[in-house]
Structure formats: structure tokens, C-alpha cells
Amino acid sequence: MNDKKDLKIGIVMDPIESINIKKDSSFAILIEAQKRNHTIYYMQTNDIYLHNGEGHARIQLIKLKKNKVQWFDFIEEKNILLRDLDVILMRKDPPFNTEFIYATYILERAEEQGVLIINKPQSLRDCNEKIFISWFSQFTTDTLITNSTSRIYNFWKKHKDVILKPLDGMGGKNIFRITKTGLNCSVIMENMTNYGKKYCMVQKYLPKIKYGDKRILIVNGKPVPWCLARIPIMGETRANLAVGGKGKVQSLSKTDWEISNYVSPILKKRGLIFVGLDVIGNKLTEINVTSPTCICEIESKKNISITGMLLDCIEKKIKKRDAKK
Template identity: 40%
Template sequence: MMRALVARGHTLSVAMQGDLYIETGTVKAVTTPIELVADADLHGHDWWRESASQDLPLADFGAVVMRKDPPFDMEYVYSTHLLEYAQAQGAKVFNSGAAIRNHPEKLAITEISEFTAPTLVTRNMARLKAFHDTHHDVIVKPLDGMGGTGVFRLQPKDPNLNAILETLTDNGARTIMAQRYIPEIVKGDKRILLIGGEPVPYSLARIPLAGETRGNLAAGGRGVAQPLSPRDREIAEAVA
């Protein structure tokens, strides 16, 4: 995205979550201009060069793109409020603070349940155990995590069932998600981009390591570009 923006004549600046602030009613940020380095290793830390930081109103920029990973904690919520206020002051924010706050990514799949594996969202231990009894092989995960953190596979007669559920739910105080395990994960879970309502013809398939359940790149998964299957297109077009 950044290289495409530069190719179109845009300049780039970055700001961390802690750089956002409101002063005399105006949403500002400590922003650092960056210049991309051609042909650099994107896995290292030498693919950009920084210039001196500046304190600027967010409305001064052509676009503000929110790319903060979870956890979805109160600091995350406060940041979405600041972005929403900045939008009211004229900033073009993608995605909007309200949309990010009101549409958490894990819960969003419940809006398209016809395309998902059986899913349960609850903090009730008895209900979670009943779901496991019904589906036998289940994935459980926190709602506010990322990178595969806190994701467990509970197989039939798993001796750690109680301990895992007690830990994830904090003994019934925290809501989590449970889903029936899909064996096809070994072929990769797919990230499909929609641009202007149209699916990009290739997906990013995240292939788990051998013997690993999680395909997350942060958990050692391998990213592979794969053309969309007819089923992929059907789902993407329905969601769009």
C-alpha cells in the first residue's frame, strides 16, 4: 500500500497509538515522515528512512489509515474515539473510528453465519462444554487477541478441556469464541481482499507449520498466494 501511494505521488508519515492527542479541541499526532528504500528486505528494519517528527492536526493529511493490531482494550477504544473526532474535523480516516470500534473482526463473522463453521460466542462454561460434546473437535480463542495468541484446539476427550476453558474465560468472567475445527486448515486459511466490492483474484493462504493448528504468520505460518476458487468467489461476492 505504501509503495503504491508513493508511486502515485503521495508522501508518507507514521504515528504510533501513543502519538495521538487532543489539544484545544483539535486532534493531532506526533507524525514522522518516512521515505521508502527501494529493493530493501521488508523483513528487516532498513526499508525506510525517517525525517524529523512534527506535531500536526490529522485533518492536514490527505488520508489517515488505522493499522493498529489488537488487543482490543480501552486504549484501542480511546484511539477510535480520537479518530472519530478527527474525522468530524475534516480528516479522511480509513476505516473510520466508529466502524473499527463497532465492528470487531472476530465477532463480525456472526453476520455471515451461512458461510462459517458452527460458532459459539459465550463465557458460560457449561455451554462451551456442550458445544465441545456436540462437535468433538473444537477451536477456542479470545475475542481480542491476534497472531494466534490464546488459540487452542480441543480434541475429543481432551484432558485439558476444563483448564483451557477456565483460563480463557477467566473462570466465566470473559467471553470467548468456540468453532468447530475444520481439517482443511492444513491447506491454509485464506485472506481475501475486496476493493470497491470486487474480490482481488488471488488470496493470501496462511499455511500452518507441520504439526501446528494455527496458520497465523506470527505463529510460524507460511504465506502463499493462491488463485480464488469458485467457492471463494461465491463467498466474497455474497459478503460484498
């Protein structure tokens, strides 16, 4: 006898009409959910709202298909209470701005009423994808978070080769490298800090980026044994796929396992169920908690279902929750 429950799965994401289904992790997750006969409630951040303390949303029921011309059909549009859903996947891409934070407050109200939110709204706010690595400094390269151009300059003088990143971005946008020549050093520092008004991250450059910026996926505290090494193209500092990096699927190294096994239980305890670690060589450089990618690239090369791992986790958590009612 099959006692499996068909779930009501909400997802908050960017416009589905603009995604690339060949590599979009949100689409892959939803396809797996649909295979399991779960109902999918699609929404964007401007569809969710609070009214008299209750989380609401204008949702669209959606059907998906692996068709690169027309990959979705909207079946029905209606307004719902968020507490009527079993789970909500918060998959909105950065920038991690004030509007993103407001959305997490709305989702948190639904969480308090029993809805499973992945990832946990409070932890999305607490665990900035760049800054959170500072909690694991034994695994990181020399890293500075500052809005001071003089501190950045002194950091560069020490290392002669550094990377600067904004704290709220993704996909390799607005990432700069200052090499030993110091070319454009002043203008880069001024722009990254908005003349001392905005924090940014500065890291010692890691030459092992030429072997790839590894994306290691963590599902409910368990590392996926295969990662995607994103290798920068000739003449490019950044390895992100969004800026032309080439992906290579490979097994986790000894140090990859060491980092992952240490960090994973802490992520799970914080309610961060689906996370992507970025590792260059043996150094942890970022912890992606908002909308981790690279599912499709790994699944296409290896006999593993990361989406299956995630849906298994969701189904078990909902079953356990319902058993307590």
C-alpha cells in the same frame, strides 16, 4: 496535463523499526504511496491526542526504501492538526483493547472534519474481527460466543473437536484446540474465560484447515482474485504465518467468490475499505478490519498490485471530496 494531487497521507501503526519489510503490508502500502509522490506522516497511537475537541498528532515525516538493513529515514518531526491530512490509515495491530478504542474516537474527530480514515473508526469499533462473522452465519461453521465454561463444555460434547479463540487477538496467539480426548479441557476453558469473566469464541474444528486458511483481500468492495492459503506445519493446529504456517497463492474458488461477493458490499457500506476475510474450506471464520496482511505474499507471486488498487481508491475518494468543496 496532470491534475493529480499529491496527498498528505498519515498512518497510525506499530513501531516501524520492528517490522519485517519483506511481508509487512503497511510498508508495502507506504512504498506505493511514496512512488506516487504523496507525503507520509508516520505516527503511533501514543502520538495522537485530543485538545479542546481537536485531533492532534506528533508526527514524523518519513522516507522509505527497500533496504533490509535501513528501510526508513525520519526527515522531520512536528505537531499537526489531524484535519490537515487528506487521509489517515489506521494500521495498528491488535490487541483490540480500550486504548485502541480511544484512538478511534480521536480519529473520528478528524473524520468529522473531512479526513478520510481507513478503516472507518466507528466500524472498527462495531465490527469485531471474530464476532462480526455472526452477521453472515449462513457462511460460517457452528460458532459460539460466550464466557460460560458450561456452555463451552456442552458445545465441545456436541462436536468433540473445537477451536477456542480470544476476541481481541491476532496472529494465532492464544488459540487452543480441544479434541475428542478432552485433554486439558477444564484449564483451557478457565483460562480463555478467566473463570467466567471474559468472552471468547468457540468454533467447530474444520479439518479442511490442512488445505489452508485462506486470506481473501477486499479493496473498496472488490475482492482480489488471488488469495493466500496459509497451511499449518506438521503437528500444528494454527495456520497463521506468524506461527510457522506456509503460504500458497491461489485463485479464489467458487465458494470464495460467493462469500466475498456477498460480504464485500456490506463492508464498503460500513466504510471498511481494506479488509481481509479468512476462509477455511467453504466457511468464513474471521473478518480482519484492523490491519489486514498478506499483500506482499500475493503481489510477489502474481502480476497484481493490491497496493495500487488501494491507492487508486484513496485518490479517487479525495478527488471526489475536494470537488464538493
